[in-house]
Amino acid sequence: MTLVKVRSRGINLADTFAFSGTVSGAGDEADFVHIATTNGAGASSISFTSIGSHSNYMMYWRDVTTSGDVSLYLRFINGGTEQTSGYRWRVKSLKDDGNDEGAQSQSANEINCGYAFDNASSSKNQGSLWFSQISGTITEPSVYFDNSGKMNNGTFARSIGFGTSVSAGGVVNGFKFLLGSGTFTTGQISLFGIKTT
C-alpha cells in the first residue's frame, strides 16, 4: 500500500488496496474531518444535515455580508427535525467605541450567534461556533461562539456568547444557519468534525 492511504490514527477503509483479502472493522474516528464548505450567496439559510458522527463539531464562517442589518442565527436539527423553539442564549458585543452591548431581545426560536451585522458590502464578518456531543445523546445541546466584524451602528465589534436548546433531545444530526431577515449576500460556512482525544 502507498503511504498516502495511512492516516496518523488508522487506515482509510474506503480506499483501494493493492492486496487481496478482506478489510473489516469500523475504523477509528478521524482526528479532524472537513465535512463540507458551503457558499451561501443569495440563500435564505444554510443547512448541514449530512454531518456524520463525530464527538465535536466546529463551524467557521467567513466573508459573510448580508442584505440587511441583521443577526446570524443557528438552529439544531434533531432526528431530521429542525428545532424552532426552546432556545436560551446570550450574546455580548465588545465594541471599539467602548459602548459594549448585548442583544435587546431574546428569541426562543433560534440562537443569536452573530449580533447585528452591518449590511455594507465591505463589512465582512467571520466567526466560529463549537458544539460537543461526546456521549452521543444529550438532553440540552449547547454551543459557544465568537464573531468579529462591523456592527450596524458603525462600530467594529466582537460578539461572544453561548446558546442552549432546552427542548431538543437525542442526537443532534444537523445545523441550520439563518438570518434575522433576508439573505446572505456573500459568505462561506465550513463544518468540521473533531475527535475528543
Place this chain on the structure above:
Amino acid sequence: MSRFKIVNNKKIPLTAEENKIEDQREATHEAGKLDRKLHHLRVKRNNLLEQTDWWGTSDNTMTDEQKKYRKDLRDITNGLTTVEEVEAVEFPTKP
C-alpha cells in the same frame, strides 16, 4: 426574486409555506428597526451617564452645566418616533 435555501450544498427553492415564514420574519424584523436603533442609542447614553455618576457624590457639587448635560442625556430619547429621528440624534457636549 425567488428565494432558496442551501442544504448540504444543494440549492433548493423555498416552498410556499417557507416563503410565508420568510415574509413574516422580514416583516417582524422591519417592525423592530426603531427598537433596535433606540437600543443602540440607550446603550451609548447609559455609558455616558455612568461616566459622570461620580459628579453626584456627596462630596461634590454639580455645576449647572453638568446638571444640564446629564438631564439632556436622560431626555435624549424623548419624542423619538422614527428611525430617521434616532439616526439624527447628536449627543450633548460634556462640560
